[in-house]
Amino acid sequence: MWKGTSVAGNSDLLTCYLANRGDLLKYAAGITGDYVHAEDLLQEVWIRCQSSEKPEKPLHFLYRVVRNLAVDKYRAQGRERQCFVQTDDSTIDSVPAPTADAETNMSGRQELAVVMAALDGLPEKTKRAVLLCRFEGWKLREIAIELDIPIGSVHRMIAQGLEHCRKHLYSSE
Known part of the structure; x- marks a missing residue:
């Protein structure tokens, strides 16, 4: 005989759930x-049970909810398998990366040359701060430590450097 099958009600449902969780x-x-999926499923079971009616047989009800949710998840995974193709890394590696046309490449190189020339016109610390932030992906805190200056100064230098580059880029068009 299962534990907790004789009492009805949501508080009884919680008691039954906790007593039979294992x-x-x-x-x-x-x-x-x-x-792992079973744990996720049990969490969802409890969430669903919060809004349900007071079952006459709480444990039977919990087992039925577990079964129904598991079946629903299994069906959903089947639909996903039909929509998405499973591949290995070698298949992914064989797909060519999208490339830009020659004109776009040339335009990008020209813009980069203008930006690099504009950076050369900046004070050395400002240039380094912009390069570390925009090209290397450093955080402001890291740049401040590297350049031995306050974070606020780093922020201001980068903003000024980017504005300087922007002006050069748009004046060259």
């Missing part, structure tokens, strides 16, 4: 084939 987890894992 067994419900094993049941869910048996259906899903994975304890």
Whole structure:
């Protein structure tokens, strides 16, 4: 005989859920084939049970909800498998990356040359701050430590440097 089958009500449902959680987890894992997915499923079971009517047989109700959710998830995964192709890394590596046409490449190189020339016209610390931030992806805090200046100064230098580059870029068009 299962524990907690004689009492009805949501507080009783919680008591039943907590008392039988281990067994419900094993049941869910048996259906899903994975304890991680079973844990997720049990969390969803409890969320669903919060808004349900007071069942006459709480444990039977919980097992039915576990089964129904597991079946729903299995069906959803089947639909996903139909929509998405499973591949290995070698297949992905064989797909060519999108490339720009020659005109776009030339335009990009010209813009980069203008920006680099504009950077050469900046004070050395400002140039270094812009390069570290925009080309190397450093955080302002890291740049401040590297240049031994306050973060506010780094922020101001980068803003001024970018504005200087922007002006050069748009004046060259």
